[in-house]
Amino acid sequence: MNAGLNPMASIEAASPKDAMRRVFDVQRAAFAADMAPSYAMRLDRLDRLFAMTERIAPALESAASADFGHRPVQVTRLADVMMVLSAIKHARRHLKSWMKVHRAPTAMAFWPGANRIVAQPLGVVGVVSPWNYPYQLAMGPAIAALAAGNRVMIKPSELTPRTSELMRQAVAETFAPDEMTVVTGDADIGSAFVAMPFDHLLFTGSTAVGRHVALAAAANLTPVTLELGGKSPALLSPDVDMTYAAARLVMGKLFNAGQTCIAPDYVAVHRPAIDAFVDAMRLAVPLQYPTIAGNADYTGIVSERHFTRLQALVDDALLRGARVVPLHPEGLVAHADTRTFPPMLILGATDDMRVMQEEIFGPLLPVLAYDALDDAIGYVNRHERPLALYWFGADKADRDKVLARTISGGVTVNDCMWHFGQEDLPFGGVGASGMGAYHGEYGFRTFSMNKPVFFQSPLSGTRLLFPPYGKTFERMTRLLKIIT
Known part of the structure; x- marks a missing residue:
């Protein structure tokens, strides 16, 4: 740990916004004093983050459960703790390779000069993290930023105050x-945070807020990575194994009670198979959740506002002619005292319903019927590009058609969400679902200036292109036309 700078005395006496800015200034000064942290220093920071995560894991499980009203410790352990530990292990294992100066091809015209790419830290990275996976979505980007040699400031969500304070x-x-440093506070602090002149800013949250973050960052020409949400579809091929697909859709949709940015937000089913799909889902849910009310494995909705929002989505769908089907024998009763919202299908969903206009972030699953797979693909393409897309089926031609003719942030085939857990794949959105990517080396590159460097050779023939121009110049340009 670098104890050479101790700004805490002046920082603690300042207002929250002033204190935040002073921390930023301290980090920027520290970076200026050490713009190329060694491999050993970066590894030490990752090691400390790993040890910290292991140490506070039980407290994280308790804090997250309290923030959600109830959240299974297994959800926090898998999605927050284990994923962070896994990402740190991956970064430690590959860090030396990522830091190496990499060769790049050099055009023949410039031989014997050589091209290289040098990964250089950017400086101070800001991370704005959401409430749904409050530890993983704060520390995941921080891992990449620290590995790349940066200083990091994190602003977590105020909707999970216990986890944020921990x-x-x-x-x-x-x-x-x-x-x-972690900076806690309300939305006003968050607005001031994203307005600071970070060297890179990563925001995870809603598309609407992401637009405001991008505008605030633009004032400082701060580059941004935006991990947003959207309507992530699941497409079921006509030849789908319905029992297999239903079990995985239930896992993907009801994990954390649907409060996941890459949860399937609606499902498109071949019209003749709608009844079979409903039956398969109604069988699959009780197998994973024998009860809903009082079930230790079922997560509560994070706040009263979000609980009320979900009920309003259901009411609006019913008002506009949808049929709501309970996915559990306990029925459609939502429990406001524990913020427990039951899983349900929305049949006959249409674009004028709020449930098809907003990211759901809850255990509601609209169902669209299609007559031909091209119709389902067309529906996806007529709407904003999703953060994730899921395809279920056995026909490789159908699979390849969906992959080629839809654009999304990421895809899992014949399952839900698991592409997120791959440290060797980039994670990010496209269009309204975000811009930029991180995870593994992709995160390291995001938080680095991948500086192009050309090393000139004393034997270079480029001196033959110097003025005064004449016959030598003409001969050289004719040669360059041939070899380039």
């Missing part, structure tokens, strides 16, 4: 303020 305390105990 992160703030743990990071303060583990890292010097000039290395990594």
